[in-house]
Amino acid sequence: MATPLVVSDVAKSFTMHLRDGIKLPVMAGVSFSIRAGECTVLGGPSGAGKSSILKMLYGNYAVDEGQIIVTHDDGLIDLATASPRTVLAIRRQTIGYVSQFLRTVPRVSALDVVAEPLVERGEDREIARGKARALLAQLNLPERLWALPPATFSGGEQQRVNIARGFITEHPILLLDEPTASLDAKNRDVVIELIAAKKAAGVALLGIFHDHDVREAVADRVIDVTTFAPGKIAA
């Protein structure tokens, strides 16, 4: 089975220059791969570095050492050392990301927030809006909210906008950072359906799910992040 993302021996630390330069090792020896058509779940307690792993795979956190090999544009690219411009191209075409919180832009409507990633990939704006409407409807976001900027929405409403924005494209790799954290049971089920559809379409998903039921429903494999704790790499 295709492995569009292979992580090998990645290490990450934070150096706090404002605190006398102390070095906080976050993780070391991170090695795993994810497969097309599967949902791989990162497991482990809070603070184990699950979100940090997703952020490194999205180029949002820098990597100290190791490789993150992505199948992009019919080639293999090491995202850990790629130029900013290449990382942007990978985000546009290959790796999608549903963050924990929606970063809102003033004055842009929820509909356009959702449609934007498609427009950036060259899709016609009206077609993109049509797809955005369908997704927002599927996620039960009341239609009267679509034309409003999401800044004033409730946590659950914002998260649904965020999920729609992440799922609207056909990225072959999709990273999910607790997409169901503030959703009710009905909408959690919608997200489970959306994930199942992505899997059927051959997308490789990597996610963090604290909700036990969701994890049971979507996970094909669980990676225990605590094995990547720094200091545990002696073996």
Place this chain on the structure above:
Amino acid sequence: MTDEPLLRVSALSKFYGSRVGCDNVSFDLWPGEVLAVVGESGSGKTTLLNCLSTRLMPSSGTASYRMRDGQFRELYRMSEAERRFLMRTDWGFVHQNPADGLRMTVSAGANVGERLMAVGDRHYGKIRATAVDWLSRVEIDEDRIDDEPRAFSGGMRQRLQIARNLVTGPRLVFMDEPTGGLDVSVQARLLDLLRGLVTDLGLAAIVVTHDLAVARLLSQRMMVMKDGRVVESGLTDRVLDDPRAPYTQLLVSSILQV
């Protein structure tokens, strides 16, 4: 997407006597890319912007620009007339203070139309129609077209300056603190407008700002400057979320949370 940059900057330095303006700055800028240059006052970011836009001659280093015919030209070897032509047609410069970029005693319409005439437009009706179109794109009512910018609010003046700069369809726009000195609500409106225009027109832009929120909203890439040197550069969200250089960490940790 083209694989050649629009602007190539190599080892650019500017010294004022023994004082450093900017020191050994190198980067490439691609079409459609927005680069934010951040740092506190005196960090050299405005000196860098002025050198890049050829308003100031650097002490050493090179910058080459890909002209519309696809050929790279060395900016500091062009004649004064060639540079002025580039500034009037293919480039825009948005000043922090709109009064520096506008003619305050001619009408709003003329401020926009003047740039069109500079590129050879002579038909009055066409120029006026284009001016009206651009005023509406920057959300200035058509009935203000004959007013002088002196009668405009700060936010309106800034929007007019943007219209004046973008009307000729430039490929590269320089911006020096484009939202500085504006109320927060006016800032948000202007930022949103700029963001939309930059995306729709596929502009490349170099934005100098001390405001990290402005950098986050407008740019994909960022350079952090201190004492004339680039101390950190990279993807904007990477630099802001995982700052590596001591000075960047200080800047990021100094943001007030609202």
